[in-house]
Amino acid sequence: MQRRLKDYLIISFKGLAMGAADAVPGVSGGTIAFISGIYEELIETISNVNLSLFKTLFSKGIKPFWKQLNGNFILALMSGIIISFVSFMKLAKYLLEFHPILIWSFFFGLIVASIYFVGKQITKWNIAVSIFLIIGAIIAFYISKLPSLDTNESPWFLFIAGAIAICAMILPGISGSFILIILGAYKALSDAIHHIDLKKIMVFSIGALVGLLSFSHLLKWLFKHYHNITLALLTGFIFGSLNKVWPWKKTISWHTNSKGIEKPLLQESISPFSFDGDSQILFAVILMVLGFSTIFILEKLGSKE
Helix, strand or coil: CCCCHHHHHHHHHHHHHHHHHHCCCCCCHHHHHHHCCCHHHHHHHHHCCCHHHHHHHHHHCHHHHHHHHCHHHHHHHHHHHHHHHHHHHHHHHHHHHHCHHHHHHHHHHHHHHHHHHHHCCCCCCCHHHHHHHHHHHHHHHHHHCCCCCCCCCCHHHHHHHHHHHHHHHCCCCCCHHHHHHHHCCHHHHHHHHHCCCHHHHHHHHHHHHHHHHHHHHHHHHHHHHCHHHHHHHHHHHHHHCHHHHCCCEEEEEEEECCCCCEEEEEEEECCHHHCCCCCCHHHHHHHHHHHHHHHHHHHHHHHHC
16 A cells, blocks of 8 residues: 555554543543554554564565565554553543543543444344344443452563453453553553553563454454454444443442552442532533544544545
């Protein structure tokens, strides 16, 4: 695929959107990739990282290696993801602590639009496709109800957490950051990034790389042999994740972390009219519309390619 500098800048913009989404527990960067039209190319590119790629490097040189790798695409996308993820994670922590209704409203609107745009790519509906749509929704809804574990900072745990979370990050509808929270690794990773703890970041990154290379082959195979069913499952994931990003929550139970600070353990979605406190309905609706519109912009950028 012949691309110009403008095309790679657009890919970097999509990477920025993916990184920002992945930094928020409950939102998937995979959803952004899917809507913006780069998901299958991303999976294809990742799954092509194998021994033959490195044989090309040693036998033919860097230029053929870079072309086979789809290196310009990876560089443009990853630069956007990394810059956005690292910078937005701090902002996300602040917004989730002090303005949770507003940030969840934006992403709720974003995900509602995502359901439509992912679902419309299913070319043929039948019983099997419908069943997998329901299965995907049930799985994502169940994950959204799981309580989080206590923080664990051991190297092996961070490695495994990285491998599991990266699989979620490339699945539309399942949030890698939320998986990190469930596993008890989100705080450890955010602290490592904040304090530039290279050892912990490296261990997590290696785990993520192993998980990414392994899982991408499965996704590539599923898209090749069961395209509509895979799309239905992913659409179900996105639909089921709406419970997690619903802005108005009621805390059912709390837990005390290792520092003696109380944190919500289990929450349930409630009506904004029964919310205990300022429901901020007007601003919430505006941000939902803004999130919804953002998906239309990304989808338009994706369709141009």
